[in-house]
Amino acid sequence: MATSPLLHFCKTLAAATVWSLLLNVPAGAASFGQVIQSVKPxxxxxxxxxxxxxxxxxxxxxxxxxxxxxxxxxxxxxxxxxxxxxxxxxxxxxxxxxxxxxxxxxxxxxxxxxxxxxxxxxxxxxxxxxRLGDGTGIEEGQALAFTGFPLGMVLGLHPVTHRAMLSAITPLVMPSVSSRKLDARAIAQLARAPSPIYQLDGTAYPGNSGSPVYDPETGHVLAVLNMVFVKGLKENAITNPSGISYAIPVSHVRALLQQTTPPGQK
CATH class of the missing domain: 2.40.10.10 (Trypsin-like serine proteases)
Incomplete structure (x- = not known):
């Protein structure tokens, strides 16, 4: 029985699609579970x-x-x-x-x-x-993960991993319509050059502060989770602070590791 031209075209297209998908999967790509196990130590x-x-x-x-x-x-x-x-x-x-x-x-x-x-x-x-990421090519909507100790040592020291998404890249402090919403720390921050931070849709807790925020495909660190310092600046105008999480871009980590100035002189 002869194959119709339409059926032949569909089969060819399907085969090409499968090969395209296979060719775009990195050889030996690790699963998310494997990445977590490599990050935890x-x-x-x-x-x-x-x-x-x-x-x-x-x-x-x-x-x-x-x-x-x-x-x-x-x-x-x-x-x-x-x-x-x-x-x-x-x-x-x-x-x-x-x-x-x-x-x-x-x-x-x-x-x-x-x-x-x-x-x-x-x-x-x-x-x-x-391994630290290079800090480039990070986009809103990108999938992220972070691993840390949300409850500290309350229930034992067991690392916990959460998925997150990069919801927005925003300034650390936004000008307020009311001067009453700006404290001395916020005013000092506004006087400096704008410092972008990452806003995440993942839920984190105080114990997560300092957790690595990383690419779930590679485990490369893209940011450092912050649950106290940033929230105090970003959410001082909110009566009931939200569950939004924030993170400091890895570019600042790279700069920190290159410092030679004693901490007391910073």
Whole structure:
């Protein structure tokens, strides 16, 4: 039985479509689940340790390891201004070990209060590190993910992953129609050059501050989640703050890691 020209055309088109799809799938592309498993070992808690305190470890934020495996990035607002040296209080990272946690001391290497970022340095053996994106080609509507510790250590230190979408790229502070809505911090921010931030539709909690926001296909870090500093500037005009999440672009992380200025002089 002869094949009709229309049927032959449809079969040819279908075959071409299948081959096109196959050719556009990267060889060895990882699933989202595989990406999560590769990201989790680099996500750490940020906290302080004091041997005579109960609890000895106090969780303050999430962070992630990058660079040479000895650099940790987190939010600046989670870093304590002072430590109780008389009682041997130490700044460091908290590492999940199943149902247990390990504490590893770290030193503050650089601080960027303008973008609420901090760079900690570890000593000793390097940890698995996340790769930073180059900060280009990021578009509204792009799929994202972030992994962190939304509830801190309340229910144990277990990394949790959330999906999100880049809803908007907006200035950190928008001019207000009412001067009563602008506090001193917002006015100071407006006086500087506009600093864009990412607005996400993913739900996050205070413990997520400092979490890496990454490409769910590659695991490359595109931003750092911020749940306190940015919300205080963006939502001071809202009576009941929304569940919107915000993140600091990775370009500021790259700049932070290149700093050599002591934190106290920033």
């Amino acid at each position: 680099s996500v750490v808690g940020i906290g302080t340790y004091q041997p005579t305190r109960s609890p000895a470890i106090v969780f303050v934020a999430t962070g992630f390891v990058t660079g040479d495996g000895l650099s940790v990035v987190t939010n600046a607002h989670g870093i304590p201004d002072t430590l109780d040296s008389e009682r041997n209080e130490t700044l460091g990272i908290v590492i999940a070990r199943g149902d247990k946690v390990d504490f590893r001391p770290a030193k503050l290497a650089a601080l960027d209060r303008l973008h609420d970022l901090a760079h900690l340095r570890l000593a000793g053996a390097p940890m698995p590190a996340l």
